[in-house]
Amino acid sequence: MNDMTPEREERSANLKGLGCSRKRVEDARFTQGKGNYVDDVKMPGMLHGDFVRSPYAHARVISINKDAALALDGVVAVLTAEDLAPLNLHWMPTLAGDKQMVLADGKVLFQGQEVAFVVARDRYVAADAVELVEVEYEELPVITDPFESLKSDVVLREDLAGQTTGPHGPRKHHNHIFTWEQGDVKATNQVLDNAEVVAEESMYYHRTHPCPLETCGCVASMDKVNGKLTLWGTFQAPHVVRTVASMLSGIEEHNIRVISPDIGGGFGNKVGVYPGYICSIVASIVTGVPVKWVEDRMENLMATAFARDYWMTGKIAATKEGKITGLHCQVTADHGGFDACADPTKFPAGFMNICTGSYDIPVAYLGVDGVYTNKAPGGVSYRCSFRVTEAVYFIERMIEVLAIELNMDAAELRRINFIKKEQFPYQSALGWEYDSGDYHTAWDKALKTVDYEGLRKEQAEQVAAFKRGETRTLMGIGLSFFTEIVGAGPVKNCDILGMGMFDSCEIRIHPTGSAVARLGTISQGQGHATTFAQILASEIGLSADSITIEEGDTDTAPYGLGTYGSRSTPVAGAAAAMAGRKIRAKAQMIAAYLLEVHDDDVEFDVDRFVVKGVPERFKTMKDIAYAAYNQAIPGLEPGLEAVSYYDPPNMTYPFGAYVCVMDIDVDTGVPEIRRFYALDDCGTRINPMIIEGQVHGGLTEALAVALGQEIAYDKMGNVKTATLMDFFLPTAWEVPNFETDHTVTPSPHHPIGAKGVGESPHVGGVPCFSNAVQDAFRPFGLRHTNMPHDHWRIWQTANDLGLHE
Amino acid sequence: MSDKMHIKLNVNGEDHEFLAEPRDLLIYTLREKLNITGPHVGCDTSHCGACTVTLNGKSVKSCTMFVAQANGAEITTIEGIGQPDALHVLQESFREHHGLQCGFCTPGMITRATKLLEEIPNPTEKEVRFGMAGNICRCTGYQNIVKSILAAASELNAAQEAAE
Numbered sequence: 002m003n004d005m006t007p008e009r010e011e012r013s014a015n016l017k018g019l020g021c022s023r024k025r026v027e028d029a030r031f032t033q034g035k036g037n038y039v040d041d042v043k044m045p046g047m048l049h050g051d052f053v054r055s056p057y058a059h060a061r062v063i064s065i066n067k068d069a070a071l072a073l074d075g076v077v078a079v080l081t082a083e084d085l086a087p088l089n090l091h092w093m094p095t096l097a098g099d100k101q102m103v104l105a106d107g108k109v110l111f112q113g114q115e116v117a118f119v120v121a122r123d124r125y126v127a128a129d130a131v132e133l134v135e136v137e138y139e140e141l142p143v144i145t146d147p148f149e150s151l152k153s154d155v156v157l158r159e160d161l162a163g164q165t166t167g168p169h170g171p172r173k174h175h176n177h178i179f180t181w182e183q184g185d186v187k188a189t190n191q192v193l194d195n196a197e198v199v200a201e202e203s204m205y206y207h208r209t210h211p212c213p214l215e216t217c218g219c220v221a222s223m224d225k226v227n228g229k230l231t232l233w234g235t236f237q238a239p240h241v242v243r244t245v246a247s248m249l250s251g252i253e254e255h256n257i258r259v260i261s262p263d264i265g266g267g268f269g270n271k272v273g274v275y276p277g278y279i280c281s282i283v284a285s286i287v288t289g290v291p292v293k294w295v296e297d298r299m300e301n302l303m304a305t306a307f308a309r310d311y312w313m314t315g316k317i318a319a320t321k322e323g324k325i326t327g328l329h330c331q332v333t334a335d336h337g338g339f340d341a342c343a344d345p346t347k348f349p350a351g352f353m354n355i356c357t358g359s360y361d362i363p364v365a366y367l368g369v370d371g372v373y374t375n376k377a378p379g380g381v382s383y384r385c386s387f388r389v390t391e392a393v394y395f396i397e398r399m400i401e402v403l404a405i406e407l408n409m410d411a412a413e414l415r416r417i418n419f420i421k422k423e424q425f426p427y428q429s430a431l432g433w434e435y436d437s438g439d440y441h442t443a444w445d446k447a448l449k450t451v452d453y454e455g456l457r458k459e460q461a462e463q464v465a466a467f468k469r470g471e472t473r474t475l476m477g478i479g480l481s482f483f484t485e486i487v488g489a490g491p492v493k494n495c496d497i498l499g500m501g502m503f504d505s506c507e508i509r510i511h512p513t514g515s516a517v518a519r520l521g522t523i524s525q526g527q528g529h530a531t532t533f534a535q536i537l538a539s540e541i542g543l544s545a546d547s548i549t550i551e552e553g554d555t556d557t558a559p560y561g562l563g564t565y566g567s568r569s570t571p572v573a574g575a576a577a578a579m580a581g582r583k584i585r586a587k588a589q590m591i592a593a594y595l596l597e598v599h600d601d602d603v604e605f606d607v608d609r610f611v612v613k614g615v616p617e618r619f620k621t622m623k624d625i626a627y628a629a630y631n632q633a634i635p636g637l638e639p640g641l642e643a644v645s646y647y648d649p650p651n652m653t654y655p656f657g658a659y660v661c662v663m664d665i666d667v668d669t670g671v672p673e674i675r676r677f678y679a680l681d682d683c684g685t686r687i688n689p690m691i692i693e694g695q696v697h698g699g700l701t702e703a704l705a706v707a708l709g710q711e712i713a714y715d716k717m718g719n720v721k722t723a724t725l726m727d728f729f730l731p732t733a734w735e736v737p738n739f740e741t742d743h744t745v746t747p748s749p750h751h752p753i754g755a756k757g758v759g760e761s762p763h764v765g766g767v768p769c770f771s772n773a774v775q776d777a778f779r780p781f782g783l784r785h786t787n788m789p790h791d792h793w794r795i796w797q798t799a800n801d802l803g804l805h806e
Numbered sequence: 807m808s809d810k811m812h813i814k815l816n817v818n819g820e821d822h823e824f825l826a827e828p829r830d831l832l833i834y835t836l837r838e839k840l841n842i843t844g845p846h847v848g849c850d851t852s853h854c855g856a857c858t859v860t861l862n863g864k865s866v867k868s869c870t871m872f873v874a875q876a877n878g879a880e881i882t883t884i885e886g887i888g889q890p891d892a893l894h895v896l897q898e899s900f901r902e903h904h905g906l907q908c909g910f911c912t913p914g915m916i917t918r919a920t921k922l923l924e925e926i927p928n929p930t931e932k933e934v935r936f937g938m939a940g941n942i943c944r945c946t947g948y949q950n951i952v953k954s955i956l957a958a959a960s961e962l963n964a965a966q967e968a969a970e
Contacts, residue, residue, distance in 0.1 A: 028901040031909025032893070032916060034844020034884035041843040123838075125829070214848045214856055214910045214944045265846070265910030266944045298849040526908030526945045694904045697947030725853035725942070732939040733948040 012607045017546060018539030019753065022690035025531045026546075027524070036263040040295045042220045042233045048077055050281055050294035051127035053117040053134045054304070055109035058145070058375040058718020059157070060138040062105050065117060070133040075122035077288055079134060080280060082106040090249060093279055096272070096497055097349065098168030099178070099340035100160075101378060103276040108141070110157060110338030111377045112718050113303030118280035120292060143718040147312065147335040147372035150176040157338065157373045169349040169371075178340050178371035183354040183431045189366035192327030196318030200406040204398055205787045206391050208310035208335070208376070208712040210302055211383040212730065213525070215265025217305055218295030221281040225289050229256050234278060236261045236553075237271040238563025240521055241500060243555045245274055250282065261553035267525035268702070269381035270306045272343040272565050302723045306343075307376070307712055308383030310335040311391045315399045323407050325418045328365040328430075330356050330395060334380070336371050342380030343565070344387045345495040345502065351387025352486045352652075354431035358396035359440050359484045359656060360418040365430035375718045384702050384763035386487040386566040393483045397768035398785060401480075401775065405784055410457070411776075412448060415482050416441065426749070433486060435654045436756075439682070439746045444482060447658035447680045450742065453478075456662060464780045473668050479661035479773025483765035487757045488571025488653045497562065503648040504572035505559035506580040508537065510641035512630040514623030515547035518580070521561010522573040523553040527759055528691045529569060533577050535687055536753060540581025541588070542608035542622040559644060567655075567757035570687065571748075576647035578752035583643035587629070591641075592620045594634050653748045653756035657681040659765045663773040667804050670796030672708065672774060679765070680742040684756035693741050696762040701736050703766025705729055707774075709791040729791070778802060813877050817842060818886025832868040832876050833857045836883065844884035844913040848942070855941030858914035859883050865921045867940070884913035887920055895965075896920060896958045905954030907945030915941050919955050928963055931956065 005013070017023045030036055067079040082104040085091035092100045105116040117134050121127035144150045144157065156162055156175045165172055169179035193199055219234030230252055236242045239259040247254040264271060277294040284292040296305065311332050318327040334350060336342060344351045350369035357365050382388065400418075404411035419440040420427050427435040456478050463476045492501030508518040518537055522529060530550040538545040552558055561573060585605060592610035593600040596618055603610040611619040620628075628634070629641040662676040679696055686692055709729035713721045722728045747754025767788075774790040775783055781802045786794070799805060810825040815835075822840060836842040836859070847869055848854035857869040860882040888894035896916050899905065906912040915938070922929065922937040929937065934955050935948070943951060 024901055025904065027909065028906060029890075031906055031912045032884075032897040032900050033888065033890065034842075034913040036909045036912075038846065038910065040837075040847065043838070043841070124834070125827070212944065214854060214908070214942065215846065216848075263909065265848075266908040268944070297847075298851070528907065690904050694907060694946060694950060697949045698907060698945045699947075701947035702944070724851050725849045726851060730854075730942050730944065732942060733935040733952060734939040736948050738949050739947065 009607060016538040016542065016544050016608060018535050019685065019687055021535060021688065023531055023535055023545060023688055025528050027528060027530050038215055038263050038265050039218045039220060039233050039235055042262065044220065044222060044291040047220070047291040047293055048120050048122065048284070048288060049124045049127045050277070050284055050292050051119050051124070051131050052115045052300065053119065053131050053136060054300070055105065055112060055114040055116050057109060057138055057140055058112045058143045059110060059141040061108045061141060062116065063137040063139055066135040069135065070119060070130040073126065073130050073133060075126035076119065076130045078120040078284060079130065080104065080118040080283065085283060088283065090279055090283060093249060093274060094498065095339055095341040095378070097340040097342040097344060098346065101339035101341055103279045111375055112720055113300065113377060115276040118284065120284045120288065143375045143716070145374055145376060145714045145716060145718050147333050147374055150372050150374050157375065176373045178336055178373060179349050181350045181369045182367065184366040185364055186366040188364045189327050189329050192364050193316055193318045193329060196326055197321045198319045198406055199316055200399065200403040201316045202399060202402045202785050203314040204395070204785060206309045206311045206313065206394055207788055208307050209383065209706050209710050210307050210712050210728065211268035211270035211381065212302065212728065213266030213268050213270050216296045216298060216301040217271055217275060217277065219278050219281050220291055220293045221285040222291035223285040223289065229258065230282065231258045231260065232282065233260045233262055235264055235271045237267045237523060237525065237565050239523055239553055240555050240560045241497060241563060242274065244500065245498065246282065259555045261523045264523065264525040267565070268384045269308060269343065269565060271525070272381055273306055273341055275305055298725060299723045302712065302728055303720045304377055305379065306381040307337065307379035308381050309391060313391065313395050315395060317399045317403050319403055319407065323409050323414050323417055325360055325362050328357055328362050330367045332369040334369055334371045335374050335376060336380050337374055337376040337378040339378035340371060341378035343382060345489055345497060346499070347494055348387060351382065353388040353392050355389055355433060355484065355486045356392035356395050357429050357431055358393060359420060359482050361420045361424065362430055367431055376714060382566055384699055385760045386485060386489065389485055390764050390767055393764050394768045397481045397483065397772065401772055402785060405779065411480055412453060416444060419444065434651060435484065436651055436748050436750055437746050438484065438654060438656055439744065440482065440656060443656065443658045443680055443682055443744050446742070446744065447660055447678060451660045451676065451678050473666060475665045475667055475777040477663040477665060477773040477777030479663060479769045479776055481659045481765050481769035481772060483761070484654055484656045485567065485761050485764050486652045486654055487567035487760065488649055489566050489568055490652055491650060492648045500562065501648070502562045503646050504561040504568065504576050505644065505646045506573060506576040507559045507644040508580045508584060508642065510584060510626045510629065512627050514543060514626040516543055517549045517551060518577065519551045519558040520573045520577065521559055522564040522569040525564065527564070527569065527695070532687045532691060533574065536574055536577045537581050540578050541584045542605065567760045570755045570757045571653045571751060572647060572649055574755055575649060575752050576645045579645035579647055580643045583645065584641060587641060588622060588625045590637060591625045591628055591634060595620050595624070595628055650750045653684065653751060655681065655683045655756040655758060655761050657761055657765045659769040661769045661773040663777060665774065665777045665795060667799045670792040670799065672790070672795060674737040677737055678740045678742065679762060680744065681758060681761055682744045682746050683758035683761065684745065684747045684751065685754035686743065686745065687755060692758050695759045696741050697739050699760060699762025700739050700766045701731055703763045704736060704770055705731050707767050707770035707788050707790060709789045711789050811874050813873055815876060816880045818882060826873050828872065828874050830873045832871045832873045835873040836868060842883050842885055846910055846913065848910065853942065855918060856911050856914045858918045858941060860917060860921055865918050884917050887916060894920065895961050896955070899954040899958035899961065903950050903954040903957055905946065905951045911941060911943045915943065915951060922955070923959055923962060927959065929959060
């Protein structure tokens with residue numbers, strides 16, 4: 002039955018299942034302007050909310066006068082912390098176990114912090130009223146540097162004064178949040194002390210922001226007649242929002258319906274719970290009419306969900322031949338005014354302990370200190386699994402620095418330290434079990450494709466020409482090899498606010514052989530409606546075109562933890578496959594009954610069950626679906642439905658090999674990307690077209706972060722990059738064409754072997770772009786310089802190296 | 807507020823007459839008064855192009871134009887570019903070449919692309935990239951958007967040649 006006859010091949014192709022570059026079913030509405038995003042939700046009598054925000058980064062709120070605002074025609078309410086306090090909603094829990102002010106309670110801790118919430122007839126009146134709310138502040142000393150914060154007498158979080166223990170253990174100072182340690186510090190230090198070679202480097206992974214094109218927002222509608230609250234919003238985890246909303250409001254969970262409509266990109270920005278959601282809910286409860294709040298771009302960049310802001314110091318030990326013997330990583334993490342990091346509870350620094358990367362490092366240590374400053378809260382995973390981008394950047398820079406220390410080729414240094422294929426499943430020194438990998442094959446394929454040796458020769462010639470004064474352009478070859486850790490995660494060690502990180506799929510086959518499947522995830526552009534149907538098509542033998550996928554409505558979809566950290570395919574995708582297998586199991590019994598044979602005498606064949614050895618005797622899945630509903634089958638309930646809640650046994654570990662060739666104009670600091678080659682191994686490939694699209698997009702976001710995108714503050718705590726004038730989002734003009742490639746190393750524990758891919762290109766891309774810039778200057782003595790490598794900073798690097806003399 | 811103004815617009819072939827405040831932006835008039843929600847707001851500062859419409863034959867970012875400035879104008883939004891049973895070549899092409907992901911930029915992107923192909927019927931890749939630089943996409947990395955537009959241009963040109 003395993004031979005693919007043309008007839009069988011055709012039946013298989015008709016399913017548009019796994020491996021098919023199926024066109025997206027989402028596109029029809031989007032290309033015709035018929036998407037339904039939260040700001041498109043319009044209800045009769047709907048009011049608009051808008052925030053009064055703090056102009057100061059640290060100040061005491063002396064008084065708030067609402068009178069003038071309330072006197073304005075069309076203003077319905079102005080809420081302050083005082084109004085929320087009786088409901089105990091003036092503070093809210095964060096995902097990291099801390100709490101955050103919903104509205105300023107006595108003081109503000111960052112510029113842009115929410116101080117009062119104005120509710121008015123329309124957005125214009127609301128904006129007018131925001132201007133009329135008079136807030137008196139008393140400025141306090143501002144701290145924007147985490148190292149300074151840990152030495153300062155200034156107490157940022159007065160509400161925590163005297164608390165020497167936080168949700169993640171002891172606090173060493175009033176501005177300290179937690180210390181998180183992994184690995185064996187003693188053994189690591191011993192290796193470092195006795196090593197033949199030690200390379201040491203400090204690096205700053207700057208603060209940036211996911212900045213999806215659609216900002217965050219919601220519409221809250223409290224129906225006082227039936228007691229039901231409906232909440233539409235930009236939620237990457239709608240079910241979690243429902244549970245949290247219920248816990249905070251006291252409204253029973255069955256009376257809350259959370260709907261994530263179409264979402265205009267998330268990238269981590271839409272995981273958290275923001276004050277705007279709470280205020281809209283309260284305002285709708287108070288007024289009895291729907292209330293919409295949608296932040297503008299400036300509010301988005303100033304107040305919601307920053308990413309990164311890690312100060313990392315590494316020490317890497319090796320033999321003279323380049324075999325790595327130990328790794329030490331110490332991080333100071335700037336979490337801003339509140340610890341609102343979106344990480345599984347037991348991982349206050351996310352999966353930063355994947356920082357041993359793709360290398361067989363026998364002993365390692367990671368220490369992370371979280372610190373409060375007068376910057377916005379957040380700490381989300383911007384297009385990566387929890388803090389994996391930081392980890393991969395760290396190790397891929399440390400490798401480059403070690404290569405300089407050893408005077409060795411960085412590609413070869415990687416090769417001799419890769420975890421070998423036969424070592425999988427591999428136990429890392431910092432506690433992970435890598436599921437599968439074949440790094441050497443991927444690396445060799447990448448280097449061969451780009452003609453790595455040829456590139457190095459060309460680069461040497463270019464350097465010689467530069468030194469002779471014949472050119473002002475330098476060539477950089479950026480390398481990176483990354484291992485991601487995605488698909489959080491096993492409930493045994495992954496939860497958010499106590500909610501286990503499983504996911505789910507529920508499928509109903511209709512009598513005529515089409516189906517609807519609902520999942521606990523929510524697409525923000527990943528194309529779930531297309532790809533989940535493909536997984537199911539291959540599992541149950543109905544065409545993907547006959548399977549509708551629905552997500553994001555908590556009244557209809559099964560409970561799940563949502564879409565972030567590349568977890569949809571590893572977790573919900575697995576649930577889909579398992580639910581499909583349950584369908585198939587029942588279908589097998591029905592088929593056997595219809596074919597009048599024993600259950601074991603039929604077998605699944607693409608889109609049907611056939612009697613073993615008699616392929617002309619079969620029942621298609623369509624036949625079976627019809628019979629399931631319309632024929633009395635002894636011992637079987639009618640219907641054909643299944644649900645699966647999938648708790649993954651492990652994370653998945655996608656990997657990839659990237660090479661960037663860059664030409665840098667030494668006099669202007671402008672980098673031209675000549676070539677970018679990306680080889681991704683995400684295990685079993687569901688839809689190659691969508692995978693490639695994800696890789697293009699992730700690489701573009703990597704380019705942005707590496708080459709210019711940042712959230713920068715001045716010493717007063719003013720955000721210097723709060724519009725798209727200053728916050729770098731590349732356009733079509735700045736982005737090159739990317740070459741994509743792949744190897745396939747399935748995950749051994751995932752039902753279909755898929756690992757997830759959405760974030761890999763970002764994780765691997767950032768160090769690759771950065772390494773390309775730094776590699777261009779390596780022949781002139783550069784060891785490390787911090788991102789973002791914008792034109793000015795590149796020029797500065799060249800200048801510091803004396804290349805303008 | 808200040809005195810209302812009498813505004814006439816033709817949007818996607820349909821005439822509209824209404825009163826508006828001088829400060830009303832074109833984007834919110836389209837989205838909230840006329841229920842034309844294809845154009846989106848991404849940045850408020852003319853950088854992202856999600857709000858792009860065609861106004862009197864030119865690509866315009868409707869988030870930074872007062873509706874009063876558009877008085878008397880003919881406007882085309884994504885809703886006027888194709889119909890479900892007769893999609894524009896660009897709409898087909900974006901789907902065919904995976905030129906969109908979350909879809910938020912897509913209405914502005916396609917609206918701008920229709921004008922670009924009128925301005926330059928047979929563009930090079932560079933001309934497409936330059937001509938689309940006012941429209942930001944956060945998902946696709948542009949590679950497939952450029953591909954979609956180039957493919958649509960070829961198709962439109964082939965149809966044109968066949969017609970001549």
